[in-house]
Amino acid sequence: MAEAGFSATLIAPAKLNLSLTVLGKRRDGLHDLVSLVAFADLHDVLSVTLSDTTTDQLTLAGPFAGSLDRDNLVLKAISTFRNAIGPIPPLSITLEKKIPVAAGLGGGSADAAAILRLLARQYGLAAMDPSVQAIAAGLGADIPVCLDSRCRYMRGTGTTLDPEESGFAYHPALLVNPGIAVPTGSVFSALAAEQKIVTAASGRHSLANGIVDGRNDLETPAIAVAPEIGPVLSALSDLPGALGARLSGSGATCFALFDSDMELDKAAEQFRQIYPAYWIHAGTLRNWDKDSLFPKIPMC
Structure with a gap:
């Protein structure tokens, strides 16, 4: 991970389910589904620097900041990445929340995916690397599809992804x-x-x-x-x-x-x-x- 002077700005696009079919309930209580997912130009913004403390710090801003818990998926994603991949120094994150919360737009998942993209890059990993996808799947059903924010079908509990729809137009x-x-x-x-x-x-x-x-x-x-x-x-x-x-x-x-x-x-x-x-x-x-x-x- 970069040290002195490190800074990054991350975009976390909102997810839309263009279609969603529920196929049935599994023995573990989760549901199998198939959903065509696309991404909007609406997005949250995460500003990341090294923390001046010994712990990760999260500051909330933006029109929907008041609806969020400070102990959210962004901090969980950092902690899980550390445990699964390797050391990450304490980070300071400002999350500008522009996506409505609990709205069917995957805002929390998008934010977690954004920080995972950054951490993966620091380790030379692609966002869709299987090890990063495994972390994402463990954190939430919508996070794997949010890793690269491109239109595709997702299946099962959200962890099985079809190839991207490269012909998806504006x-x-x-x-x-x-x-x-x-x-x-x-x-x-x-x-x-x-x-x-x-x-x-x-x-x-x-x-x-x-x-x-x-x-x-x-x-x-x-x-x-x-x-x-x-x-x-x-x-x-x-x-x-x-x-x-x-x-x-x-x-x-x-x-x-x-x-x-x-x-x-x-x-x-x-x-x-x-x-x-x-x-x-x-x-x-x-x-x-x-x-x-x-x-x-x-x-x-």
Whole structure:
């Protein structure tokens, strides 16, 4: 690890589940699923330097900092990496939290993946190296797919990743959250209660079908837990130019995709007039390249 003068800025992009099929519950209590995942231009920012103390330090900032626990996945990722790979000096991290918390956007997973990318680089490892993926999988189901922030199908409990969808193009997207946190456990409990788990085989879908014609099996149980989601999905579906609307993960963030930036901008303005108090992000989905995830390179 670099010593005096070390600094790094890390980008942690938000994750969207463009589709999500729950295949069944395993004996260990987890669920097998298949999900097409993409990443937004919305992201958290982590600023990392060496700590002037003997322990890792985490400072929280940004519009959603107040919703976070200081003992979060970033610190757990550093500790786990030390135990699994090798020594890391104490770090000081400032996390600027721009991704809503408990929103189906994988913000905590993205932050943990970002710090793992940095630590892997210091040891000459690729972000998707099996040893780094193993650490990520042990920390959380969404972290492995967040390591390189590129569109792909994830399967099982999230640890089985298909090859990236290299043809994934720029997609204008409107993200909306009604300002409520939805616990994932509550949604899966509602799913089990409604017996909506499917047993269909997880065959590979075309990318276009996965985006436009896919489904999210957690949508109905999420609405049962947080009824505010239903009107948001209806309003998004009714926007001119919207290519349908869907819930991301277990929610409560919903999204609609559009063919053009012009249609997106008009739709965002119309939605703001309907729900002026809701959190809205009008942006794009993209495949992030490695250099974009490290806008400031670590320096010795």
